[in-house]
Amino acid sequence: MKFSSDDALYEAAESMEALGNNGLSRRDFMKFCSAMAALLALPASFVPKIAEALSGKKPYLVWLAFQDCAGDTEAFLRATNPTAANIVLDVLAVEYHETIMAAAGKQAEKSLMDVVKNHKGEYFVVVEGSIPMKDDGIYCCIGGKSSVDIAREVCGNALATIAVGTCAAYGGIPAALPNPTGAVSVKEAVPNATVINLPGCPVNAENITACIVHYLTFGALPNVDKFGRPYFAYGKRIHDNCERRAHFDAGQFVRQWGDEGHRQGWCLYEMGCKGPESFHNCPTIKYNEGTSWPVQAGHGCIGCSEPNFWDTMSPFYKRLPNVPGFGIESTADKIGAGLAAATAAGILVHGIGRAVSSKKEEEK
Amino acid sequence: MANDKKRIYAWEFPVRFTHWINVACILALSFTGFYIGNPFIYAVSAKEYIMGWIRFIHFVAAYAFLLSMIIRIYWAFVGNKYACYRELLPFSSQKLAELVNALKFYAFISKKPPYKIGHHALAAFTYLIVYLLIIFEIVSGFAMYSVNHSGAIWVILGGWLTGAMSMPMIRLYHHLVMYVILAFALMHVYLAWYSDSREKNGLLMSIFSGYKFSTGNEPDI
Numbered sequence: 001m002k003f004s005s006d007d008a009l010y011e012a013a014e015s016m017e018a019l020g021n022n023g024l025s026r027r028d029f030m031k032f033c034s035a036m037a038a039l040l041a042l043p044a045s046f047v048p049k050i051a052e053a054l055s056g057k058k059p060y061l062v063w064l065a066f067q068d069c070a071g072d073t074e075a076f077l078r079a080t081n082p083t084a085a086n087i088v089l090d091v092l093a094v095e096y097h098e099t100i101m102a103a104a105g106k107q108a109e110k111s112l113m114d115v116v117k118n119h120k121g122e123y124f125v126v127v128e129g130s131i132p133m134k135d136d137g138i139y140c141c142i143g144g145k146s147s148v149d150i151a152r153e154v155c156g157n158a159l160a161t162i163a164v165g166t167c168a169a170y171g172g173i174p175a176a177l178p179n180p181t182g183a184v185s186v187k188e189a190v191p192n193a194t195v196i197n198l199p200g201c202p203v204n205a206e207n208i209t210a211c212i213v214h215y216l217t218f219g220a221l222p223n224v225d226k227f228g229r230p231y232f233a234y235g236k237r238i239h240d241n242c243e244r245r246a247h248f249d250a251g252q253f254v255r256q257w258g259d260e261g262h263r264q265g266w267c268l269y270e271m272g273c274k275g276p277e278s279f280h281n282c283p284t285i286k287y288n289e290g291t292s293w294p295v296q297a298g299h300g301c302i303g304c305s306e307p308n309f310w311d312t313m314s315p316f317y318k319r320l321p322n323v324p325g326f327g328i329e330s331t332a333d334k335i336g337a338g339l340a341a342a343t344a345a346g347i348l349v350h351g352i353g354r355a356v357s358s359k360k361e362e363e364k
Numbered sequence: 365m366a367n368d369k370k371r372i373y374a375w376e377f378p379v380r381f382t383h384w385i386n387v388a389c390i391l392a393l394s395f396t397g398f399y400i401g402n403p404f405i406y407a408v409s410a411k412e413y414i415m416g417w418i419r420f421i422h423f424v425a426a427y428a429f430l431l432s433m434i435i436r437i438y439w440a441f442v443g444n445k446y447a448c449y450r451e452l453l454p455f456s457s458q459k460l461a462e463l464v465n466a467l468k469f470y471a472f473i474s475k476k477p478p479y480k481i482g483h484h485a486l487a488a489f490t491y492l493i494v495y496l497l498i499i500f501e502i503v504s505g506f507a508m509y510s511v512n513h514s515g516a517i518w519v520i521l522g523g524w525l526t527g528a529m530s531m532p533m534i535r536l537y538h539h540l541v542m543y544v545i546l547a548f549a550l551m552h553v554y555l556a557w558y559s560d561s562r563e564k565n566g567l568l569m570s571i572f573s574g575y576k577f578s579t580g581n582e583p584d585i
């Protein structure tokens with residue numbers, strides 16, 4: 001075990017029995033551990049290891065919210081299955097979370113600073129929302145401090161920062177053009193912090209849990225791709241795991257919202273689905289404890305877990321972006337047809353010109 | 365003048381071979397690419413595999429196209445002077461003058477055809493652009509291909525582009541450039557025929573046989 005019992009960082013161990021007292025059965029707990037092993041693509045032999053790690057000391061966690069919509073908090077707290085949320089709240093000592101904490105005002109800010117001071121380098125930070133940099137960061141201030149200053153102090157001194165949601169991971173919607181507040185991601189605002197990105201709109205609560213479980217079990221964050229996202233959650237393309245994929249390969253497409261194909265659950269490619277260019281584990285773990293996810297509900301993927309998705313994946317209901325420099329009504333195919341027509345017309349005019357000029361030559 | 369006509373071997377086999385492989389690939393890639401972008405045939409049963417086969421053909425043709433381009437680029441260094449890469453670059457005052465004259469000829473301003481055994485400067489410059497567009501199609505195509513195929517080879521062939529352009533933009537330009545290439549093809553065939561009929565140089569047949577006729581006016585025999 002990485003966390004020895006005399007380690008001042010972690011509170012006294014809560015045994016599995018103690019978890020049981022909180023309304024969780026041992027069975028629920030083991031089920032949760034197996035689910036986490038599966039999500040992290042670990043063999044079943046790791047389940048006891050995970051269980052042991054989770055029964056250990058409680059690491060501290062603070063949750064910072066900046067330019068956000070609290071959607072990630074919602075996703076995290078509303079996990080319908082009580083086990084996931086309970087376990088996380090039991091396993092972690094959540095010291096600061098504006099939305100759910102009892103403390104307010106100065107008292108709340110003090111509890112945050114206490115964690116930073118007393119547990120430097122030993123706590124997790126979850127950041128939700130982007131950080132505005134323009135005009136010294138005045139567009140998002142909490143307790144008189146700008147979010148960039150808070151992030152530098154809190155994330156800079158943390159064990160690891162988990163940037164949840166696309167805004168924290170890549171700037172997201174606040175950073176979309178024209179980005180009036182100069183919003184950036186956590187990693188851009190605090191380059192020296194250890195950051196793992198869990199983009200998505202909102203983040204999938206299971207992926208946050210799995211990241212923390214991975215850390216507790218192995219003492220390290222999971223491996224990440226070039227966008228700082230863990231492979232276990234963002235290593236596969238939506239399109240390759242989508243339940244409508246057979247309809248794509250067959251050639252069965254929804255052509256209009258509510259048409260026969262839509263009712264039959266055909267592929268949403270022509271309705272602008274961005275599954276072919278997006279990476280996330282939505283199709284396999286889904287949201288709200290495996291209830292559903294956008295494509296299952298009949299809506300195309302909008303690529304929300306990709307950097308700059310608001311600018312690059314839109315228009316969300318068209319397959320291709322608008323052609324830069326042309327009106328929004330023109331599509332690539334209209335421009336192509338125009339080009340073909342212009343070429344044909346050019347050839348026709350040239351042919352007539354040739355006929356005329358060779359007549360002239362004959363007359364000479 | 366007709367009597368001075370000399371047969372000259374202009375286009376060596378690799379040039380003609382890659383030309384026709386390219387034509388076949390462009391036709392196949394454009395048809396299948398258009399379907400990928402705009403699936404106009406609908407399957408009646410989920411057991412069919414229309415998009416699957418169309419994409420399969422697109423990717424097989426893509427490989428053939430890539431290999432053909434590799435052969436042509438190789439030949440640009442070892443082939444005859446008409447196939448040389450220098451032939452395609454218009455950066456000399458003499459070539460620029462030739463290019464302007466060719467433009468005037470096609471616009472009926474000048475009556476002097478751009479006589480040349482190899483490509484005249486305007487044609488050569490257009491081919492340079494077309495080859496660059498083709499390379500863009502290959503790079504952007506493999507960039508899209510690389511997102512669900514892991515391996516360094518896909519990164520080298522095109523995956524690196526995803527660092528510079530977003531995926532939807534890569535798709536859009538991959539799609540748009542198809543139309544530019546097709547517009548070129550139309551104009552190209554028309555002008556080849558036009559040039560052949562005005563200069564009586566056997567140009568149209570030359571891309572099959574390799575031989576052109578000299579009219580005695582060509583500076584580059």
Ligand code: HEM
Nearest residue numbers: 393394397398400401426501502505506508509535539542
């Ligand atoms: C003249 C050459 C080519 C033409 C005209 C062409 C045309 C197209 C078009 C029109 C599309 C549909 C784009 C869209 O609207 O989403 C497409 C898709 C695609 N092309 Fe090409 N293409 C060519 C060469 C290549 C090459 C060399 C590759 C290399 C692998 C390639 C790989 C792809 C891929 C991966 C897709 C996306 C398929 C999918 O999303 O399932 N293409 N192509």
Ligand code: HEM
Nearest residue numbers: 379383387390482483487491494549552553556567568571
């Ligand atoms: C997609 C269609 C086509 C493309 C992209 C294309 C492209 C090219 C290129 C790049 C060259 C230069 C050859 C080199 O030095 O490597 C060329 C030459 C030539 N092509 Fe094509 N071609 C197409 C279709 C055709 C067709 C259908 C014909 C005949 C009917 C044709 C006739 C010729 C002739 C006669 C030449 C030699 C012309 C010259 O020197 O200006 N091409 N073509």
Ligand code: SF4
Nearest residue numbers: 242245267268273275
């Ligand atoms: S619905 Fe979207 S992700 Fe699913 S198969 Fe169709 S295009 Fe791919």
